[in-house]
Amino acid sequence: MIKIENEVKITIREDNLNPFLKDHFEPVGKEYTADTDSLEVIGEIPRDLHGVYVRNGHNQVHEPMGVFHIFDGDGMLHALHFEDGKATYRNRFVRTTGFLAEQAAGKSLWPGMLEPHLATRQGWGSMRTMKDNAGTDVIAHAGKLLATMSQCSEANRLDPISLEMLESDGWNATIAPAGICSHFKVDNDTGELMFFNFSETYPYMYYGVVDQNSQLKHYVPIDLPGVRWPHDLGITKNYSILHDLPFIFDPELLAKGERKVTFFTDMPARFGIIPRYGDNSKIKWFEARPCFILHLSNCYENGDEVVMEGCVTFNPRKPAVGKQGADAIDKMKNQFDKKQTGYRMYRWRFNLKTGKTKEEFLDDEITEFPVVSNDFIGKKYRYSYNSTFDNSKAWWLSGIKKYDLLDGTFQRYEYGEGRVGSEPQLARRLNAVEEDDGYLITLITDMNENRSECLILDAKDFSIGPVARIILPHRIPIGAHSCWVEGDRIKGERV
Template sequence: MIKVENEVKLTIAEDETNPFLLDHFESVGKEYTATTESLEVIGEIPKDLNGIYVRNGHNQVHAPMGVYHPFDGDGMLHAVHFEDGKATYRNRFVRTTGFLAEEAAGKSLWSGILEPHLTTRQGWGSMGTMKDNAGTDVIAHGGKLLASMSQCSEINRMDPVTLEMLEPDSWNTTLAPQGICSHFKVDNDTGELMFFNFSETYPYMNYGVVGPDNELKHYVPIDLPGVRWPHDLGVTKNYSILHDLPFIFDPELLEKGQRKVTFFDDIPARFGIIPRHGTNEDVKWFEAKSCFILHLSNCYEDGDNVVMEGCVTFNPGKPEVGKQAGNATDKIKQAMNKTATQYRMYRWTFNMKTGQTQEEFLDDAATEFPVVSNDYVGKKYRYSYNSTLNSDIDKPWYLTGLIKYDLQEGTSQKYDYGEGRLGSEPHIARRTNAVAEDDGYLITLVTDLNENRSECLILDASDFSKGPVARIMLPHRIPTGAHGAWVEEARIKGELV
């Protein structure tokens, strides 16, 4: 069965020239439900692969108001539900409050991240001006999917199987107006969800914990020196790690109402380690080399040490926020070129007794979007699966392949999608009754620009050299996306605690 459940009218002009609305960013309006009985499958879908791979992404509906940034687009989830050797594909828009308002108006009502001064309505996000597009992250918790945007917004819950929008959580109003930011983490052992948010008003950051019953059980302000733009959060068995990084709005200009993101390389990075249910008074701050971090692989405790690993840059780039001068799209391309900014695997070791920080590179290759198995989040682990990147500045956000890091042996293995093919953030689906950490499959969505189609790619997580286990051809070509998640079969209805 291949069924078009709905079609949203796109109002983007046919002569649009913004590269972030064309080619591999080009939006789709149709929402499908399709089963593998009607889709081409190359190879065989494993019968011990049971659960849901879901990927979020920005899929702009209307002609933008002002300069369009690829983080501005409307959120759309693409999900593949695996069960007993078969699969069902669905894609649905995240119908946020902002989405519904623009749907009724038939046009954009909010400007994007780069030109907040154009917005005449109250908005969402850390600046309070954006539409709550919920197009960045997605994770499963409490039997629901939680979709969010990186700049913080309302809580958007969706059914993990049908992708139907659900009623907001009871704690949605408690968090307003800051809401919840992307890169919240779930501890599979406790079922708890740890999150943060940030804004331009005091308190500049809040930290919270949601229980396995989906009730907000902890929410506290965090004392920061001023306005920050953190992106990720680390968790271990007993702690969470908050980021205070010197890639921020210039404070002097911000007082004048100008938002210019500046990297202050003379200011050290700070990492606040807070007990999972601790308060601001319990935070232990560690200093490190001035840097910026988008995404972490994992964090864990090792004796007196808390270890944090992920992709770091010491040369971040970001287009200016506010009235644009020059070619804004070129500035965005430069900022999104992760090979130029050299995001590489890195390790920070924080000694909880001495207060000292040790730092080291784990690899010289430029990679991003690192992921680990859900079962190893917050624990000592062996494998990080990262995406390799295209160095062509005219092909930003172009994930060319995968690299599997064996952090125990110090080795790696690569897989290339092929010329004209780009992937999504992968996720690990461990087999039922899996023994080893990599005993399972690596799943991602790949768009083939040569064939003008997309597919769900399944690889053996233990050995890429075997090639694809299966390729499921999707009913349409999908735009490039942001983050994804794996929902184990046993967790589809809720947390296992």
């Protein structure tokens, strides 16, 4: 069965030359439901693969108000539900309040992150000027998907299988208007969700915990020196790690209403280790080399230390906030040039007794979007699966590099010329014992064949090539983040 459930009209003008709306970024309007009884399957879908792979992404509908940034696009989820050797594909727009308002108006009502001064109405995000597009992150919690945007928004809830929008949780109102930011974390052992948000008003950051039944159990202000622009947080069994990084709006200019992102090389990076249910008085702050972090791989406790690992840059590229026209496009390309930013795997060790920080590179190769098994988030782990890049193209994920952090070796798989990937996820086999006993799943957009597919690899051995490839009913734009929902977590947390 291949069925078009709905079609949303794309109103972007043909003469809009923004490259982040063309080629592998080109948005789609059709929402499908399709199963593998009708879709082409190359290879065989494993019968011990049970769960849902979901990938979020920005899929702009209307002609933008001002210069379009890729993070402005309307959120669209693409999901494959696997069970008994079969799969069903669905894609749906995340129908946020902002999306529905623009559908009713037939045009864009909010500007994006590059030109917030164009706002004519109240908006979402840390600047309070954007549409809640919910296009960045997606994570499963308490039997629901939560789709969010990086600048903070509502925790938009959807059904993990049907992708239908669901009624909001009560805690969404409690934390409004600050909302919840990508990236929040879920502890599979306790079912708890840890999150943060940030804004341009005091106290600049909040930290919270939602329990396994989707009840807000903890929500406290975090005392920061000023406006910050963090992107991720880490969790361990007992702690959360908050980021205070020196890549921020220039405070003197911000006081005048001008937003200029600046990397302050004389300002140390700070990391706040807070007990899971701690408050501002319980945070221990650690200083480190000035840097910026988009995405962590994992964090864990090791004796007196909290260890944090992820991809770091010491040369972040400034987004083109306030820029216009071709200048803004050039700045945006520069921002996403991984060769220039040089994100690489890195380790921080924070000693809770001495207050000292130790740092080291784990690899020289540029990688990003690191993911680990859900069952090992917050615990000592062995494997990180990172995306590699073709630096000659904008936002082109060219393959996967599997790090064995125990013995220092790696495997890699390249998607091939003209094929761009998505953030992968590790789906452990039913009754898996070893950490990498399972499958890596990602979505590929093949510009050679003008189509997209779901790629399934054996996580233990990339060399044997794909276990299965599922050809999707349409070519999809590249996306942002993804998640894996284990079969026994589709209806709720295990605990």
